[in-house]
Amino acid sequence: MFGRAPKKSDNTRYYEILGVSKEASQDELKRAYKKAAIKNHPDKGGDPEKFKELAQAYEVLSDPEKRQIYDEYGEDALKEGMGGGGAGHDPFDIFSELFGGGFGGGSRGRRQKRGEDLVHPLKVSLEDLYVGITKKLSLTRNVICSKCSGKGSKSGASMKCAGCQGSGMKVTIRHLGPSMIQQMQQPCNECKGTGEAIDPSDRCEECKGEKVVPEKKVLQVVVEKGMKNGQKITFPGEADEAPETITGDIVFVIQQREHPKFIRKGDDLFYEHTLTLTEALCGFQFALTHLDGRKLLIKSNPGEVVKPDSYKAINDEGMPVYQRPFMRGKLYLHFNVEFPDSLTDEQRRSLLAVLPQKVNNELTDMEIDECEETTLHDVNIEEEMRRRQAQARSQEAYDEDEEMHGPGGGQRVQCAQQ
Numbered sequence: 001m002f003g004r005a006p007k008k009s010d011n012t013r014y015y016e017i018l019g020v021s022k023e024a025s026q027d028e029l030k031r032a033y034k035k036a037a038i039k040n041h042p043d044k045g046g047d048p049e050k051f052k053e054l055a056q057a058y059e060v061l062s063d064p065e066k067r068q069i070y071d072e073y074g075e076d077a078l079k080e081g082m083g084g085g086g087a088g089h090d091p092f093d094i095f096s097e098l099f100g101g102g103f104g105g106g107s108r109g110r111r112q113k114r115g116e117d118l119v120h121p122l123k124v125s126l127e128d129l130y131v132g133i134t135k136k137l138s139l140t141r142n143v144i145c146s147k148c149s150g151k152g153s154k155s156g157a158s159m160k161c162a163g164c165q166g167s168g169m170k171v172t173i174r175h176l177g178p179s180m181i182q183q184m185q186q187p188c189n190e191c192k193g194t195g196e197a198i199d200p201s202d203r204c205e206e207c208k209g210e211k212v213v214p215e216k217k218v219l220q221v222v223v224e225k226g227m228k229n230g231q232k233i234t235f236p237g238e239a240d241e242a243p244e245t246i247t248g249d250i251v252f253v254i255q256q257r258e259h260p261k262f263i264r265k266g267d268d269l270f271y272e273h274t275l276t277l278t279e280a281l282c283g284f285q286f287a288l289t290h291l292d293g294r295k296l297l298i299k300s301n302p303g304e305v306v307k308p309d310s311y312k313a314i315n316d317e318g319m320p321v322y323q324r325p326f327m328r329g330k331l332y333l334h335f336n337v338e339f340p341d342s343l344t345d346e347q348r349r350s351l352l353a354v355l356p357q358k359v360n361n362e363l364t365d366m367e368i369d370e371c372e373e374t375t376l377h378d379v380n381i382e383e384e385m386r387r388r389q390a391q392a393r394s395q396e397a398y399d400e401d402e403e404m405h406g407p408g409g410g411q412r413v414q415c416a417q418q
Contacts, residue, residue, distance in 0.1 A: 011074040014057035022071070026062065033058040037095055038237040038246065055095065115248040118239040122252040124223055126259040130291035130319060132225040136218055139250070142240040143215045145207035150243035152211040153202045161197040163190035211243050221252055226267070226322035229256040262291065267329030268318045273298075274336045280306045290317070298333065308337040 015022050018032045036054050040046030060066045060078065069077050118141070124133070144150040152158065160166035168191065174182040187193035203209035221233055231254045239248035256264070263270040269291075275284055284306070285299035296317065300306060311334055318329025343351070363371075 011071050013075070014061055014070065017053050017057040018061070024061075029058065029061050033062075034247075035237050041095070051095075113244075114246040115239055115242055117248040117251050119251045119253060121255045122221060122223070122233070123255045123257060125257050126262055126264060127291045128223055129227055129254075129256060129264075130225065132325075133223045135221045135223065137221055137252075138216060138218050140214050140216050141238070141250075142212040142242070144241045144243060145204060145211055145213050147206035148204035148211070150211045152196075152204055152207060152209045153198045154204055155202055157202065158196040158198050161188060161191035161195050164188035164195060166195040168193045168195035212241060219250065223254065224322065225320040225325040227254055228322070229254055229264075231322075264319060266319075267321055268332060269329065270332045270334060272334045272336065274338050275306060276338050277340060280308075280335075280337045306335050306337065308335070310335050 012022065015024070018024075018029060018036065020028055020032045024032070033054060037051065037058075038044070040050045040054060042048045042051055060070050066078060118139075120137075120139075122135070122137075145152070148154065148156070161168075164170050168188055169185050170188045172184050172186065174184065176182055188195070191197055198209045200209075204211075207213050217238070219235060219238070223233070233252040233254070235250040235252075237247045238250040241247050261271060271288065273286070273288075279300075283300045283302065283304065285297065288296045288298050290296055296314070311332055314331040314333070316328045317331035321327040321329070
């Protein structure tokens with residue numbers, strides 16, 4: 001007597017857990033599981049429950065028979081025993097099948113090494129960080145050879161490396177001098193630290209015994225609004241693959257190119273502008289082209305005098321705040337005032353007629369007679385300070401030399417008292 005067919009139930013949850021569509025191929029399922037499992041592995045600080053769910057979803061969907069049952073009848077059918085029972089395997093075992101072990105070894109208690117991260121600089125402009133941009137970057141990385149499944153040989157067999165006797169390491173000794181030696185340990189160059197060797201006649205035709213093959217990959221790197229210089233964009237598990245190794249990450253480090261006009265400080269922007277003396281005294285207006293191409297009208301208030309080295313701010317025109325792009329910092333305007341090199345007598349008289357005069361500005365003839373005449377010289381104060389510091393260092397060196405040697409130039413020697 002046959003039992004009743006189970007009722008149809010939800011059959012999309014496993015696909016949602018892995019982040020794939022119901023039409024996903026086995027390769028797509030595998031890639032999605034590997035990426036999510038690395039991110040959520042408990043030994044890497046991930047969520048244990050999420051890691052378990054990922055393993056359960058992948059175990060079912062990677063088995064054609066179980067996937068067909070799940071697609072038609074959902075989870076309940078698997079729990080009732082169809083397709084060989086539910087997904088009850090150890091999630092660390094499933095992880096190990098793809099990676100050859102776990103971060104902490106899972107149930108096997110064997111810690112697996114992790115591959116190195118591939119770090120690349122990503123040069124962007126300040127405009128890119130202001131508006132956001134997506135860059136397509138083509139990279140070449142090593143992936144495990146599909147023909148030999150990363151074994152490096154046709155038969156899947158390997159033998160012990162003769163160079164290191166299977167240890168993967170070689171010890172070299174350097175003679176530094178009489179009775180002095182230095183002992184160094186380094187990876188074996190014959191087997192590249194694997195401890196294995198492959199018979200030349202048995203080498204895989206695809207990877208030539210290297211176990212990995214090069215693969216070109218195009219990554220879409222999303223630079224979000226408000227990101228900062230030095231910030232990292234990480235692609236988990238996308239670095240070079242190697243047998244029995246947890247694949248490292250590809251990391252892009254943002255490097256902002258210097259902007260000719262704007263300077264960024266946190267979420268604020270600074271813009272320097274030089275005014276003529278006439279503009280500073282009588283008013284100004286100019287168009288400022290912002291980082292997104294907008295033009296801002298900058299003008300002074302009627303009757304306002306702008307002093308040299310003064311600042312003004314415009315709210316909400318600075319950089320977007322990272323992951324809160326509708327919030328922006330301030331745009332600070334730093335004003336310099338360009339003074340004329342000289343004035344004619346007529347210009348000087350005209351200015352004296354309109355500018356406010358200081359009280360008691362003029363000296364009497366008697367007061368002038370009591371003063372000594374001086375002459376003013378132009379000076380570069382930075383160059384002047386550098387010259388003074390050099391003179392001070394030279395004087396210090398001279399004083400130290402005087403302390404070491406007597407007036408006659410000979411070294412002073414203190415005699416021991418008999």
